[in-house]
Amino acid sequence: MAKTEWKPGxxxxxxxxxxxxxxxxxxxxxxxxxxxxxxxxxxxPMVSISIRKSxxxxxxxxxxxxxxxxxxxxxxxxxxxxxxxKSGRDFDKYKEMKLHKExxxxxxxxxxxxxxxxxECVVTETKDLGSHTIFLADVVAVHIDDQYLxxxxxxxxxxxxxxxxxxxxxxxxxxxxxxxxxxxxxxxxRPADSDTTRGRNIKADKEKKVPKKNVGNQAVKTPxxxxxxxxxxxxxxxxxxxxxxxxxxxxxxxxxxxxxxxxGNGVKKxxxxxxxxxxxxxxxxxxxxxx
Ligand SMILES: Cc1cc2nc3c(=O)[nH]c(=O)nc-3n(C[C@H](O)[C@H](O)[C@H](O)COP(=O)(O)O)c2cc1C
Numbered sequence: 001m002a003k004t005e006w007k008p009g010x011x012x013x014x015x016x017x018x019x020x021x022x023x024x025x026x027x028x029x030x031x032x033x034x035x036x037x038x039x040x041x042x043x044x045p046m047v048s049i050s051i052r053k054s055x056x057x058x059x060x061x062x063x064x065x066x067x068x069x070x071x072x073x074x075x076x077x078x079x080x081x082x083x084x085x086k087s088g089r090d091f092d093k094y095k096e097m098k099l100h101k102e103x104x105x106x107x108x109x110x111x112x113x114x115x116x117x118x119x120e121c122v123v124t125e126t127k128d129l130g131s132h133t134i135f136l137a138d139v140v141a142v143h144i145d146d147q148y149l150x151x152x153x154x155x156x157x158x159x160x161x162x163x164x165x166x167x168x169x170x171x172x173x174x175x176x177x178x179x180x181x182x183x184x185x186x187x188x189x190r191p192a193d194s195d196t197t198r199g200r201n202i203k204a205d206k207e208k209k210v211p212k213k214n215v216g217n218q219a220v221k222t223p224x225x226x227x228x229x230x231x232x233x234x235x236x237x238x239x240x241x242x243x244x245x246x247x248x249x250x251x252x253x254x255x256x257x258x259x260x261x262x263x264g265n266g267v268k269k270x271x272x273x274x275x276x277x278x279x280x281x282x283x284x285x286x287x288x289x290x291x
Contacts, residue, residue, distance in 0.1 A: 010291075017080050017165035020049055021068040021109050022060040029101065029110040031093045032057040033084030035165045035291055036132060037069065045139040047121060050132035056088040061135060065123040066107035070115035074161040074172050081170065106140045116145040116160035 015035045023029050036050035047069060051058045061067050072080045079097040086093065094101060100113035104120045111118035121137035148156050163170050182188065 011167070014164035014166035014171065017072055017084070017163060017170065018049075019070040019072055019076070019080060019083055019112060019115065020057060020061075021070060021111060022057050022064060022066070023109045024060050025063065028088075028092075029094055030057055030060055030088035031070075031079075031083045031097075031099075031112070032088070033080050040136065046124075046136060047119065047139055048134050048136050050129070050134045052132055058133065060088075061123065062126065062133075064108065066109055067121050067123070067135075067137070068104055068107065068109045068111045069119040069121060070112040071117040071119075071160070072163050073114075073116060074163055076112075076114060077163055077170055080163065102143075104141070111143060116148055116162075117157070118143040 016037055017033055017035050018037050019031045020034050020037070021029060021031050032051075032055055034049045034051070038048055040046045040048045049067070049069070051061065057067075070076075079093075079099060082097060083093050086096075093099075094110070094112075101110035102113045102118075104111050104118070107120045107122060109120070111120075119139050120141040120143075122140050123135050123137045125136040127134050127136075144155055145160065148160050150156065158173060158176075161172055163172055165171075183190075
């Protein structure tokens with residue numbers, strides 16, 4: 001099968017579409033939708049969000065150095081889209097979307113009650129990248145909706161029906177394929193071709209799932225591997241400590257800009273890339289609305 005080479009663009013999907021909460025000096029809470037968001041470190045737990053300077057949320061977070069990431073779900077899909085096309089300059093988004101507030105415990109910010117997971121974040125670094133400014137942040141606390149915890153305290157994240165954003169469209173999660181490390185489990189046959197789910201009884205596999213014993217801070221070792229499941233760890237809370245305060249103080253300071261070098265690429269190649277050369281004639285760059 002042939003492939004077409006396109007000009008460089010954003011094509012790393014699917015992504016989470018999270019609702020980021022912030023608060024200004026007057027105590028006004030705001031929300032905005034972010035897809036340019038991700039996990040960037042395990043220990044300490046860190047996340048990033050990228051924000052255009054034109055957003056009200058940018059002004060609020062650059063000043064406060066704090067924000068909350070609210071995980072979105074199928075039930076929150078409407079609010080997720082709406083908060084991503086309306087500005088807090090014109091609307092009280094909590095009120096418009098009939099969302100309830102809960103007070104974060106370590107940062108001065110509201111959290112969405114209807115969201116199953118809220119991450120309290122303290123900005124450690126910012127860097128202007130061009131269209132967006134990236135905010136690196138420490139996760140200083142995590143709140144989990146008890147209704148998704150089983151009697152052993154195990155968190156069934158996927159039961160909360162999280163949504164993803166994929167090339168301009170929102171989706172729920174698809175069918176279960178396997179758990180971390182399933183490909184190397186005993187008895188697991190390597191597929192003859194690239195159809196990795198072929199021949200597997202997914203339902204039975206899910207039912208057979210090894211119960212995790214990772215309540216609290218323990219990481220889980222996936223059976224048959226030495227791999228440690230990243231999602232199984234709960235962050236140690238140290239907000240309010242000296243380090244958290246120091247982080248907050250540094251928040252908003254611009255990172256050092258590193259000059260772009262064409263490592264491994266000839267200057268010519270880079271010039272061609274910028275000029276869009278090498279693309280097939282008539283090729284149109286199809287992309288969703290700019291984020
Ligand atoms: C699915 C989706 C993802 C988005 N991702 C981002 C993003 O990562 N960064 C950003 O600056 N804006 C993003 N936006 C746009 C903002 O959410 C939008 O401009 C919002 O109205 C800003 O609100 P505010 O002015 O109240 O901060 C996204 C919008 C949608 C619908």
